Amino acid sequence: xxxxxxxxxxxxxxxxxxxxxxxxxxxxxxxxxxxxxxxxxxxxxxxxxxxxxxxxxxxxxxxxxxxxxxxxxxxxxxxxxxxxxxxxxxxxxxxxxxxxxxxxxxxxxxxxxxxxxxxxxxxxxxxxxxxxxxxxxxxxxxxxxxxxxxxxxxxxxxxxxxxxxxxxxxxxxxxxxxxxxxxxxxxxxxxxxxxxxxxxxxxxxxxxxxxxxxxxxxxxxxxxxxxxxxxxxxxxxxxxxxxxxxxxxxxxxxxxxxxxxxxxxxxxxxxxxxxxxxxxxxxxxxxxxxxxxxxxxxxxxxxxxxxxxxxxxxxxxxxxxxxxxxxxxxxxxxxxxxxxxxxxxxxxxxxxxxxxxxxxxxxxxxxxxxxxxxxxxxxxxxxxxxxxxxxxxxxxxxxxxxxxxxxxxxxxxxxxxxxxxxxxxxxxxxxxxxxxxxxxxxxxxxxxxxxxxxxxxxxxxxxxxxxx
Amino acid sequence: xxxxxxxxxxxxxxxxxxxxxxxxxxxxxxxxxxxxxxxxxxxxxxxxxxxxxxxxxxxxxxxxxxxxxxxxxxxxxxxxxxxxxxxxxxxxxxxxxxx
Numbered sequence: 228x229x230x231x232x233x234x235x236x237x238x239x240x241x242x243x244x245x246x247x248x249x250x251x252x253x254x255x256x257x258x259x260x261x262x263x264x265x266x267x268x269x270x271x272x273x274x275x276x277x278x279x280x281x282x283x284x285x286x287x288x289x290x291x292x293x294x295x296x297x298x299x300x301x302x303x304x305x306x307x308x309x310x311x312x313x314x315x316x317x318x319x320x321x322x323x324x325x326x327x328x329x330x331x332x333x334x335x336x337x338x339x340x341x342x343x344x345x346x347x348x349x350x351x352x353x354x355x356x357x358x359x360x361x362x363x364x365x366x367x368x369x370x371x372x373x374x375x376x377x378x379x380x381x382x383x384x385x386x387x388x389x390x391x392x393x394x395x396x397x398x399x400x401x402x403x404x405x406x407x408x409x410x411x412x413x414x415x416x417x418x419x420x421x422x423x424x425x426x427x428x429x430x431x432x433x434x435x436x437x438x439x440x441x442x443x444x445x446x447x448x449x450x451x452x453x454x455x456x457x458x459x460x461x462x463x464x465x466x467x468x469x470x471x472x473x474x475x476x477x478x479x480x481x482x483x484x485x486x487x488x489x490x491x492x493x494x495x496x497x498x499x500x501x502x503x504x505x506x507x508x509x510x511x512x513x514x515x516x517x518x519x520x521x522x523x524x525x526x527x528x529x530x531x532x533x534x535x536x537x538x539x540x541x542x543x544x545x546x547x548x549x550x551x552x553x554x555x556x557x558x559x560x561x562x563x564x565x566x567x568x569x570x571x572x573x574x575x576x577x578x579x580x581x582x583x584x585x586x587x588x589x590x591x592x593x594x595x596x597x598x599x600x601x602x603x604x605x606x607x608x609x610x611x612x613x614x615x616x617x618x619x620x621x622x623x624x625x626x627x628x629x630x631x632x633x634x635x636x637x638x639x640x641x642x643x644x645x646x647x648x649x650x651x652x653x654x655x656x657x658x659x660x661x662x663x664x665x666x667x668x669x670x671x672x673x674x675x676x677x678x679x680x681x682x683x684x685x686x687x688x689x690x691x692x693x694x695x
Numbered sequence: 696x697x698x699x700x701x702x703x704x705x706x707x708x709x710x711x712x713x714x715x716x717x718x719x720x721x722x723x724x725x726x727x728x729x730x731x732x733x734x735x736x737x738x739x740x741x742x743x744x745x746x747x748x749x750x751x752x753x754x755x756x757x758x759x760x761x762x763x764x765x766x767x768x769x770x771x772x773x774x775x776x777x778x779x780x781x782x783x784x785x786x787x788x789x790x791x792x793x794x
Contacts, residue, residue, distance in 0.1 A: 328773040422754045435752055464759040465752070533736040544713065551714075553788050555777030559714050567715050571706065572729055574713040588739050590749030595742070597750055630731050646753030670754060 230255045230391050231693055235300055235448040238394060242289060242299050249289065249299025249343065252394075253282040256301050256345055260392045267368045269386040271306045272314050273346040281343045288341075296455060298341030303393035305384050306347040307354060307430040308334050313344065317430045318362040319352040321550050321561040331428025332460045333397065333439055340455050345393055348383030353547065353566050354404055354432045356380050357635035360626055361565045368622070369411060370694035371660055375619040378408030384442045385412040390694055395443040395452060401432045402535055403614070403639025405440045406651035410614035410663020413653045413692060415680070416442045417449045420670050421646035422467040424453070425460035433542035436535075436643040445690050446652065446681040450474035453673060472674045478681045483517035485679065488607035492528035493638055498616045501657040506613050509654045509664050509683065513611070516682050523607060525599040528641065530592050535640035536633055537576055537589035544573025568629060597645045604669040609679060612638050614651045614663040642667055650676045653689035701730045 228247040241247050257275055264270055278301065285299035304310060307317040309327035311334075316322040330338065338344075351361035359367040359382025367382040369375040370390035377386045384396035385408035398405035400418035409416025417440040424439040431437060439456070443449045457471040489510065494503060510520050547570055552558025562570070576585035603610065616637055625632040642649040647667055654664035668676050684690055701709075706725045710717050717725065771784045780787035 325777055328769055328776055420754070422756065461761050465754070465756065467754060467756065527742075530739055530742065533738050536732060537736050537739075548714075552779060553786050554774075557779075560716055562715060564721060567710075567717065567721060568725065568728065570713045570715060571709050571725060572732060574709050575701070575729070575733075578709075578712070585736070587749055588744060589736075590751060591744035591747040592739050592742060594747050594750040595744075597753060629728050630735055633732070644753075 228252070228255060230259065232691065233394060234445045235297070235394055235443065235451055236445070238300055239297070249282040249285040250279065252299065253278050253301050253343060253345070256393060259390070260345070263390050263392060266373065267370055267386050267390060268365050269349055269367050269383040269390070269392055270303070270346045271316055271318060271349050271364050271383070274313060274344050278343050278345055285341060285343065295341035297337065299343065300341060301343045301345045301394055302337065303345050303348050303384060303387045303396040304334065305350055305381055305397050305399060307350065307399055308397055309428040309430070310334055310344060310347065313347065315347065315430070316364070317353050318350045318364055319561070319563065319566065320363045321556045321558070323557065325555055329428060332425035332462060333456045334428065336455055348381070348387055348396055350382055351380035351565070352563055353430070353543070354380040354399055354401060355543070355565045355569055357403065357407060357632055358620070358625065359383070359408070360622065361563070363563050366622065369619050371412070372619065374622055375660065376411065376622055378411035378615070378619065380404040381408045381416070381442060385409055385414055385416070388412070388414045388442050388444060395441055395448055397439070397441050399429060399432065400438045400440055400643065401436045402539060402636045402643050405442060406614050406639050406649055406663070406665055407635065409442050409651040411619040411661060413661035413689065414442050414444060415446055415449050415653070415690070416440065416651040417453060418642060418649045419453060419457065419673055420467070420648045422465045423648070423671065423673065424456045425463040425466050427460055427462035431546040433539040434546065435542060436539060438643065446677055446684050447475060447478060449650070450478050450677045467671070469671055474674055474677050477674055478677050480678055481517070482679050482682050484519060485609070485675070486519045486521065486607040487513060487679070488521060488523035488603055488610045490523050490525045490528065490603070490610055490612060492525055493612040497634075497637070498613060499618065502613050502616065502618065502662055505655045505657065505662040506611070506664055510611060512683055512686055513679070516686065518679070521607065523603050523610070525603060525641070527592065527595045527599050531596055531641045531644060532633065532637050534589045534592045534596065534644055535636065537585050538593065538644075540569040540573035541577050541586050542573070544570045544577065593644050596641060600645045600647060600669070608668065609672070609675060610667040612665045612667065614638060614665045618657055618660045618662065638665065646670060648673050648676055650680050652680045652684060655689065656692070701726050701733070
């Protein structure tokens, strides 16, 4: 068993052919965790004893011929997914002792499919951040360069998958929190369509933007997981009744003559030259696959970040109002700086006399941004853009200037505002640091995104590269 | 208050509304930081949106209901398991109304 090159698809095969047991798999991951986590700090909670026990149970079931799609597969969960009986903190001291009494729908579905929980991953507290530095339990480091950030807010999930401390990990994406860390850590990050995956039991950040996804080493693994997590949930009324596709099965279908748009507004000032050239090179690879590439325009792009930084803090302030320290949690005195900043901003923009000028205005411009995408998807099937305007940046570089940090999300927030799906996949390296590329599509086009991403991934093989 | 110039006084008032206690450092940093963010988001004022409908949700689902039927739920012990203070099957809170 070679953990370095293992994917969920390969691990399933290995378990089926009895090349290794689930116990060996779980032990292998804890061996890596013990070697690397003290320096990278990707986990807040580890569940070694329970995971080993679950692995033995899984091996027994496998030997009895029980078939479940992910039986004995170990995964990590971002610490804002409620896990029954396992401490869940959202990386905030407000919840440092919180033990959920139920599972999030996604956790429940993955457990029923046979997944074993290795532990809970670190993140920017409440998912507020683009660097992983805003955790109340210490920052996470980028496995490719420990002086750099891994991106955020799903910082621990990206680091854990990239450094082979987990086979895959869950994430949440409100403005780029899955895609940006995936791009900083050379892994695949999926933000599904709004309402494709249930938000029930996941600690809410901004309810009209939150999307539930995952970080994996390969596109096939991402497709496999979405097939399990997607679907309507009676506990989340925003989940869609539209049928869940067989994403993995369709992944190899040709992408010839598919039309990709390259929105010119995503390649302007502010985009680092070396990131830009990687994306341009990736577009050439797509052309080799028979994909048609053309320039398009999304004219309201420049307003997206402003819309996002009104709507998101407003919804944050309202979602975090429930933390009164009475039913659970330690109360409002435990909130740290970034949560306070966002609660204050939201409280201001929602206050009497300002609501129309800020929140209503932002919701109107949100309509324009959504219409941009509606129009462009009449011309092209999907879009390709950078994920982040910069390479992974230095730890501490942006913490003193919140606005500078917020600008990290400039290419990712649009998908959340429009509710469309996006996938971030490895597009190469500059100075040994990963660069990611984003593929966006219309609502419920995950199937197409996986196909495009898969063909590019197979052509380049970038997923095989790992941190030294 | 003019939005892009949030003063320390405004910040104190907002923190009271939000139930937050700010540190001294936050009290001195927040007026400038939040004002800068507000100035940035005010770029939206360049757009005329008089005739534009607001978007609050994006996938167009409407009137999602489920059957009004009781089902399995958490026990009182489970619900109270994370409470700091409880008394039998009640959460204990500070008095809101004084006699």
